[in-house]
Amino acid sequence: MIPAPDLTISGHASIDGAALFAPLTLTLAAGQWTCLLGGSGVGKTTVLRLIAGLETGAKFTGQITASDGQPVAARVAYMAQDDLLLPWATVAQNVSLGARLRREKPDLARRDRLIERMRLQNHMTKKPSELSGGQRQRVALARTLMEDRPIVLLDEPFSALDARTRADMQELAAEALHGRTVLLVTHDPGEAARLGQSIVVMTPSGLTPCQPPHAPAPRKVDDVETLETQGSLLRLLREEVA
Amino acid sequence: MKYLSALAATLFALAIWQGIVTLTGLPKFILPGPALVAETWWQNRWVIAEHTWITAVEVVIGMAFGTVLGVITALQLANSRAARVLVQPMLVFTQALPVFALAPLLTLWLGYGLWSKVAMAVLIIYFPITSSFFDGLMRTPSGYLDLARTMQANRRTVLWHIRVPAALPSLASGMRLSAVYAPIGAVIGEWVGSSQGLGYLMLLANGRAKTDLMFAAMLTLGVFSILLHMIVRRATARMAGEMR
Incomplete structure (x- = not known):
């Protein structure tokens, strides 16, 4: 894998002249997890989609740059709340989808290793409908890893899972995506407190950087400092609404 | 249970039919009863089979051509904005024309034989196939894109890897619809000008006041259409995602 770069997005966005988010500057540190925490409608998903080069419906004025000067959108992998698995394709085909879409020959050995790493080796030829929610999200993670991009954008990928599966997935993702520049957009203070090496709260008035817990991520679910951070993040979110 | 209820519904319909015949006492050249129609059907089974075969060939060839044409058109429309601007209004306009009005023209152009009926069947199913598949192609879930x-x-x-597979269920419903429409197209073609086929037989029987034979041919057409629809339904079950 190419070394992951720092990433900076700065600018402001508006929809039909109404400001979606005020001028802001967000820097994602190279090889680290940045958690962008915010309530619904503050534009955190728009920030992620802008970095990914996806349609947002908003007019963005500003720039998105990588510290190595290379283009950004071509080097991202994307994972959303919806696993986006193709229902007609098998697990193995879904994992190697990117190569097929680019008309490249997929590295089958690597694909099989990733599937094994996600503990899905017994499900290779199954269709997504035969899998549980957690298994499906593991396939999506394997597909994201298969892309092997230095920048990974996660748009609330765990929010539809039950508490236990979510905690498992958080650990699995933290371990699997180690060393990449990761942006995790989430509305869950607990998730941000567990995973963020840098935590930024997004509100209509702008971005507020917060101190992450000292323990290395992923932090234990019952780590006291993590729970305190979760509490203070939630307090910050609620203050902004009031 | 499904078959049992179908049988019950058929028997019920036959009972009503027989009831109307008995109560009104209509002469058999106006409304023949089910028993007479069954008898006539049996007596003319080989003639009916022959004409059914002709109609079936027209319908199947028409469906094959219509489906291929519809699929190609939908792909072109989905792929190019220019095609949408230029072709789509024309497509809607052709659908607004009554096919009955076109049937004599097709007979004039393509003759009395098989091809004018195939063309009718193609015309009548082309639009449902095209529009259902096109809609499917344009409604790919945005997350996939x-x-x-x-x-x-x-x-x-x-x-090829996302939009077409995601649109296959829509194409399947278009094809199922076409299995119901295609026989109508073929029979209209036969009415306008032919010397064989179930439509021809119906017209002939009607003209000679052989109403019982007319009914026998009509019911045969009905059964044929239902069977065709069932076959197409089964054949497209995988496409429609019913077996996933």
């Missing part, structure tokens, strides 16, 4: 975009997919591979 986002994902493909971050993967640097090109337009062609997105079409």
Whole structure:
């Protein structure tokens, strides 16, 4: 894998002249997890989609740059709340989808290793409908890893899972995506407190950087400092609404 | 249970039919009873089978051509904005024309034989196939397209690997609809000008006041259409995602 770069997005966005988010500057540190925490409608998903080069419906004025000067959108992998698995394709085909879409020959050995790493080796030829929610999200993670991009954008990928599966997935993702520049957009203070090496709260008035817990991520679910951070993040979110 | 209820419904319909015949005492050249129609059907079974075969061939060839044409058109429309601007209004306009009005023209152009009926069947199913598949192609879940975009997919591979498979259920419903429409098209073609086929037989029987034979031919057409629909339904079950 190419070394992951720092990433900076700065600018402001508006929809039909109404400001979606005020001028802001967000820097994602190279090889680290940045958690962008915010309530619904503050534009955190728009920030992620802008970095990914996806349609947002908003007019963005500003720039998105990588510290190595290379283009950004071509080097991202994307994972959303919806696993986006193709229902007609098998697990193995879904994992190697990117190569097929680019008309490249997929590295089958690597694909099989990733599937094994996600503990899905017994499900290779199954269709997504035969899998549980957690298994499906593991396939999506394997597909994201298969892309092997230095920048990974996660748009609330765990929010539809039950508490236990979510905690498992958080650990699995933290371990699997180690060393990449990761942006995790989430509305869950607990998730941000567990995973963020840098935590930024997004509100209509702008971005507020917060101190992450000292323990290395992923932090234990019952780590006291993590729970305190979760509490203070939630307090910050609620203050902004009031 | 499904078959039992179908049988019950058939018997019920026959009872009503017989009831009307008995109560009104209509002469048999106006409304023949079910028993007479069954008898006539049996006596003329080989003639009916022969004409059914002709109609079936027209319908099947028409469906094959209509489906291929519809699929190609939908793909072109989905792929090019210019095609949408130029062709789509024309497509809607042709659908607004009554096919009955076109039937004599087709007979004039393509003759009395098989091809004018095939053309009728094609015309009548072309629009439902095209529009259902096209709608499916244009309604690809946006998340798939986002994902493909971050993967640097090109337009062609997105079409083949994502948009087409995602639209197959819509195509399947278009094909199921076409199984009901295609026999109508073929029979209209036969009415306008032919010397064989179930439509021809119906017209002939009607003209000679052989109403019982007319009913026998008509019911045969009905059964044929239902069977065709069932076959197409089964054949497209995988496409429609019913066996996933």
